[in-house]
Amino acid sequence: MIRIRELRKEKNLSQKDLATQFHVAQNTISGWEKGMRDPDTDTVAALAAFFDVSTDYLLGNTDIRKPASRPTVDDDDIKFALFGTTDIDDATLEDIKAYARFKREQYNNR
Template sequence: MFKKEIFCQRLRQLRQDKKMTTTQLATEFEVTKQTVSRWELGDRIPTLDTVAAIADYFDVSLDYLVGISDIKKRR
C-alpha cells in the first residue's frame, strides 16, 4: 500500500542525496518548484506515471519510493 509520509520523506532524501534543489528536480519533470515542494510536504501526490519516472530517475525501486519495501535498488 502507498505510504504518503514515507514517499514524501524518501523523495526529499533522494533529492538531497543528489545535491539537487527543488528547482532542478522540477526542471527534470517539467513541473514547477512549488509542485515538487508540495510532493515533499504531502500536499500533492504525483501521478503513478510520474512516481514511476521519479523511481527510474533516482534508480530506486517503485516499492522503495512508495514505502512498500526498504530495499532501495531495483532488481
Template sequence: MIGENLRKLRKTNNLTMKDLGQKLNLAESTISGYENGNRKPDYDTLNKFADFFEVSTDYLLGRDVAKDTSRDNEAYNPLADPDLGLWFKDIKDASPDKQEELKQFWEFIKSKEKNRKSGDKQ
C-alpha cells in the same frame, strides 16, 4: 512517506527542488507539494521519480522496508540508499588524512567482527 523519501533522495543527490523540477519537467511548487505531503504524484510521475533516482516505486511509497533500492534486486547500489549516500558524500569531501583514518577504523571494525565470529565457532 512519499514526500519524506523524495526529499531524502533529492538531498542525497544534491538537487534543489528547482533542479529536480527542471530535470523531470515539473514545477518547483509541484515538487514542494509532494515533499510536504500536500500533493500525491500520479502513477506516471511516481515512475518518473523511480526511474530518475533508480529506486523502486515500492521504496518511494514506503513499502520496501529493506531499503533495497535496486530495480532488479540483483545488485545492491549503496549510493542509491539515501542514508549511505550522505555518508559517502561526507567521506568523499573529507581530507585524505581523514579518509585514511576512516579506512583504518573500518578495517579495525571488520577485524574485530571476524575475531568475534571465530570465537563463536570454538
C-alpha cells in the same frame, strides 16, 4: 512521498533542479515532499527510474532501494539443466522451447 526529499538531497539537487527535470513547478516538488500532493503513476515510475530505486522504495513501502534482479538463464543453462551437458544441438533446443511455450499456453488456458 517522504523519500523524494531524501533522494533529491543525495543527488545534491534543489527542488528547482528537480522541478526543471520533471517539467513541473517547484511548489509541486515541495507538495510531493511534504505529502500534500501525490504525483501521478507515470511520474512515480519516472522518479523511481531517475533516482534508480524501486517505486515501492520511493513510496515508502519497503526499505530495500532496489530488489536484486532475477538471474538470467541462457541456452546453455537450459541444456545443462535438462541433459547434464551443453552439447545439445540447436534444433533439439528449439523443439524443447516450442514444447515449453505450448505447455505454458495450455496451462494458462485452463
